[in-house]
Amino acid sequence: MIEVLSSFCILVGLVFGFWGTSSLLGSRSVLFKLHNLSVSDTLGSISIIVGLLFLRPREWPLLLLAIISLMLWNTMLGYVLASCSSDAVKNQHDVLYFDPDFEIGDES
Amino acid sequence: MTSVMMTVLNIAIIAMTLSILIPMYAAWKDEDIWQTMLSMASISTKSSLIVLMLSVLRDDWMIGVSGVIMISVGNAGFMLLAHILKRMGEA
Numbered sequence: 001m002i003e004v005l006s007s008f009c010i011l012v013g014l015v016f017g018f019w020g021t022s023s024l025l026g027s028r029s030v031l032f033k034l035h036n037l038s039v040s041d042t043l044g045s046i047s048i049i050v051g052l053l054f055l056r057p058r059e060w061p062l063l064l065l066a067i068i069s070l071m072l073w074n075t076m077l078g079y080v081l082a083s084c085s086s087d088a089v090k091n092q093h094d095v096l097y098f099d100p101d102f103e104i105g106d107e108s
Numbered sequence: 109m110t111s112v113m114m115t116v117l118n119i120a121i122i123a124m125t126l127s128i129l130i131p132m133y134a135a136w137k138d139e140d141i142w143q144t145m146l147s148m149a150s151i152s153t154k155s156s157l158i159v160l161m162l163s164v165l166r167d168d169w170m171i172g173v174s175g176v177i178m179i180s181v182g183n184a185g186f187m188l189l190a191h192i193l194k195r196m197g198e199a
Contacts, residue, residue, distance in 0.1 A: 003113050010120045017127045021150055024134040030142045037146055041153045048120070048157055052164045055109055055117075059169060066160055066176045070153070073183035077149055080187045084194040085142040 002054050009051030016044025030085050038078035045070050109167075117165045121158055128154045141193055145186065152182035 020040020023033055046067050053063045128151055135147035159175035 003110065003116075006113070007116050010116065014120060014123050014127070017124065017154065018130075021127055021130040021134075024131055024143075024147055024150070025137075030140070030146065033143070033146055037150055041150055045153055045157050049160065052160060055113060056164050056167070059164075059172065062169060062172050062176060063160075066172075066179060069176060069180045073180055074153060077183040077186055077190075080190050081142070081145060081149065084190040085145075 006051040006054035009047050009054065013044040013046075013048030013051065016040045016047065020044065031082055034078055034082055034085075038074055042070060042074040045074075114165065117161060121161050121165070124154060124158050124161065128158075145190060145193070149183070149186050152186065153179070156182060 017040065020037050023036040023040075026033070049063055049067050049070070053060060056063070131147035131150040131154075135144045135151075138144055138147070156175050156178035159178060160172060163169060163172035163175055
């Protein structure tokens with residue numbers, strides 16, 4: 001029974017893994033991909049580690065540490081990537097459209 | 109651990125390795141640095157997960173500890189790199 005449960009958790013994790021990364025190949029925006037990726041990577045990885053926990057209950061401290069660090073770090077990395085990439089895009093827009101020599105009424 | 113579970117874990121490790129190829133292709137294809145960062149972040153999480161699966165398969169917990177360290181250090185390194193890229197964009 002434990003092994004069926006463990007195999008099921010590992011399978012769910014793999015499905016999440018493939019689903020998340022397949023959105024990388026599309027042509028959507030960075031933030032859309034980032035959302036898909038961080039959700040699927042985090043949940044998929046935690047599901048796989050829970051499956052591993054069923055197999056080796058003796059090693060629960062280390063696997064629990066892996067789950068906690070995954071939850072913290074993946075979430076933080078997703079936030080940092082989102083904030084940094086959107087700032088970078090904003091800066092590019094400012095540089096492109098702000099023309100210091102442009103005078104109001106100067107239609108040329 | 110029964111041989112059936114060893115086979116299941118072996119198949120899972122191979123499948124995980126294949127799922128790493130997708131972000132590698134995406135990183136190679138994309139010119140935008142942020143899309144590349146996304147792909148690399150996914151590769152780092154998945155590779156640390158493969159290390160953890162290997163440590164369960166071999167029942168060797170030194171490998172397990174290195175897998176957990178990879179989770180933290182990999183993501184932390186990408187956070188620093190993201191800030192550097194942002195600063196470079198501003199300069």
